[in-house]
Amino acid sequence: MTPLTWDQARALGEHLAGETSAVVTSHDDGAMVVAGTLLRTLAAMVKGAEPIVDLVLARGERTSVTLPTPLGTIVVLARAASASPVAYARTITHEAVHAGQVQRLGGLQASVDYLGSGELRAVREADAYAAGLWTEFLLTGELPVLAGLGEEHAAVSGLGHLQVCHRSLLSTGGVYGSSPP
Numbered sequence: 001m002t003p004l005t006w007d008q009a010r011a012l013g014e015h016l017a018g019e020t021s022a023v024v025t026s027h028d029d030g031a032m033v034v035a036g037t038l039l040r041t042l043a044a045m046v047k048g049a050e051p052i053v054d055l056v057l058a059r060g061e062r063t064s065v066t067l068p069t070p071l072g073t074i075v076v077l078a079r080a081a082s083a084s085p086v087a088y089a090r091t092i093t094h095e096a097v098h099a100g101q102v103q104r105l106g107g108l109q110a111s112v113d114y115l116g117s118g119e120l121r122a123v124r125e126a127d128a129y130a131a132g133l134w135t136e137f138l139l140t141g142e143l144p145v146l147a148g149l150g151e152e153h154a155a156v157s158g159l160g161h162l163q164v165c166h167r168s169l170l171s172t173g174g175v176y177g178s179s180p181p
């Protein structure tokens, strides 16, 4: 299988950003400060959201975030997303699923669901992880290992959502197809 090039990975990112009306920025301190302020503002409106936001921000450069704003959806990619074209493609696919959720539900509802409900957060993450890992499988032909789950932002909901995610992948066939790990 021909390895994915950076040009191809970026083209995929641009396509997905266009489809979901999102603006993608790479990780830098300025972008994360803005993202942190937006997250705190959203969290202030949702009961119980504070610990989630703390966890997201504590992961710093390992965290990608997708944020609804009045000006549109912003995706801030983790520094880890630039490790390789495949890592970029997996991460941008994952975040594009969140951007699609924002597009479908509206920014406020998506935020309230995500920050206010562990169950809904798990469902939204499961969908995003499934898409990201499926993309990686298509690009590499290799079944993702469970240890890779959570690279994007596992801390958001801890192990709980990974278990739900895992179940979701298995129950749908997902990335594991007929050979679950």
Ligand SMILES: [Zn+2]
Pocket (backbone or CB within 6 Å): 094, 098, 124, 125, 128, 129, 152, 153
């Ligand atoms: Zn996610």
